[in-house]
Amino acid sequence: MHKEKVNLLGFSHESLVDFFQSIDQPSFRAPQLMKWIHQRGVIDFMQMTDFSLALRNQLSEIAEVKPPLVDECLLSPEGTKKYLIKLDSGSMIEMVKIPEKKRLTLCISSQAGCALQCTFCATGAQGFERNLSAAEIIGQLWLANFHDESSPPISNIVFMGMGEPLLNIEPVMASISLMQHQNAYGLSKRRITLSTSGIVPEINKLANKTDVSLAISLHAANNILRDEIVPINKKYPLEELLDACKNYLRNQSKRKTITIEYILIDGVNDSLNHAKDLVKILKGLSCKINLIPFNPFDGCHYLRSQESNIYKFKDFLIKKGLITTLRITRGDAIDGACGQLVGKLTKSVKGKNKKNSINLINTR
Numbered sequence: 001m002h003k004e005k006v007n008l009l010g011f012s013h014e015s016l017v018d019f020f021q022s023i024d025q026p027s028f029r030a031p032q033l034m035k036w037i038h039q040r041g042v043i044d045f046m047q048m049t050d051f052s053l054a055l056r057n058q059l060s061e062i063a064e065v066k067p068p069l070v071d072e073c074l075l076s077p078e079g080t081k082k083y084l085i086k087l088d089s090g091s092m093i094e095m096v097k098i099p100e101k102k103r104l105t106l107c108i109s110s111q112a113g114c115a116l117q118c119t120f121c122a123t124g125a126q127g128f129e130r131n132l133s134a135a136e137i138i139g140q141l142w143l144a145n146f147h148d149e150s151s152p153p154i155s156n157i158v159f160m161g162m163g164e165p166l167l168n169i170e171p172v173m174a175s176i177s178l179m180q181h182q183n184a185y186g187l188s189k190r191r192i193t194l195s196t197s198g199i200v201p202e203i204n205k206l207a208n209k210t211d212v213s214l215a216i217s218l219h220a221a222n223n224i225l226r227d228e229i230v231p232i233n234k235k236y237p238l239e240e241l242l243d244a245c246k247n248y249l250r251n252q253s254k255r256k257t258i259t260i261e262y263i264l265i266d267g268v269n270d271s272l273n274h275a276k277d278l279v280k281i282l283k284g285l286s287c288k289i290n291l292i293p294f295n296p297f298d299g300c301h302y303l304r305s306q307e308s309n310i311y312k313f314k315d316f317l318i319k320k321g322l323i324t325t326l327r328i329t330r331g332d333a334i335d336g337a338c339g340q341l342v343g344k345l346t347k348s349v350k351g352k353n354k355k356n357s358i359n360l361i362n363t364r
């Protein structure tokens with residue numbers, strides 16, 4: 001009977017050591033294979049010339065290294081590049097490359113769709129399909145580094161694409177271990193940010209599992225409003241969430257701050273009273289605030305805050321001593337908010353419209 005090949009792309013160092021031991025190979029094969037895959041971008045065993053021919057043949061028979069497929073790619077005028085990625089199951093996910101002055105950040109997905117239904121989010125509006133495997137998560141970084149050879153390597157990772165990473169914790173942790181491993185991508189803990197909408201029990205366990213940066217998708221500073229726009233707040237209210245953040249910091253001796261993400265939506269959460277509430281609830285938490293003007297998408301009735309309100313909000317926080325940055329909105333032209341491209345394509349296919357009506361660049 002035909003046996004399915006095991007995909008080694010998402011295997012951590014420890015799992016690869018076990019794998020090689022199971023085929024009577026020494027453990028040093030694990031770092032050798034990791035370097036081929038994650039540092040040189042080689043996924044064909046026959047090209048791995050420091051393995052004997054017999055081992056290359058054996059690996060080709062029982063295993064594979066299979067990244068997901070780039071289906072479409074969109075480039076914004078500012079250089080942000082958004083990829084639509086097709087998984088084996090047919091599900092679509094997104095990842096975004098964001099060039100900045102001294103870094104190249106990759107925003108990656110941890111789930112296909114999302115169950116949490118935040119009201120301002122295009123992914124939430126599509127519902128949940130499934131969790132991604134470690135191979136599908138690290139596969140996004142592999143694609144970002146090796147699919148487009150002219151691009152420099154990714155320097156920073158943010159888990160801010162589709163899905164809630166803390167609801168898919170084991171594959172997310174396995175992929176983070178590869179991101180950090182010296183024989184893979186070698187990224188430091190400061191260059192990886194896990195962003196959560198507030199899964200309190202998982203935040204409480206997180207300090208024992210990782211030391212990467214943590215970001216909270218807060219978006220509201222009182223429970224009534226947060227219950228409405230980030231519905232997971234009904235289960236894990238603000239007080240519990242902020243306590244969990246403080247615990248995380250307490251257990252990270254050298255980590256100084258948590259990032260608070262706050263999307264500014266016109267007339268919903270962008271008044272000076274909202275800013276005052278925010279100052280009040282963040283008292284005692286070592287944090288920096290990232291303000292993000294809302295990026296409107298089809299079918300959503302919210303609007304981006306007026307520019308004057310955005311600056312009043314920001315200036316008030318700064319005056320109160322909070323480190324605050326305003327994220328320049330990038331990628332409007334390519335449906336920059338997570339989930340928007342998948343949503344548009346899904347509708348296109350269902351409605352039999354032409355995909356190229358949104359100016360897609362096919363990279364295959």
Ligand code: SF4
Nearest residue numbers: 114117118121124163
């Ligand atoms: S904002 Fe994040 S957690 Fe909320 S629905 Fe969107 S993907 Fe899910």
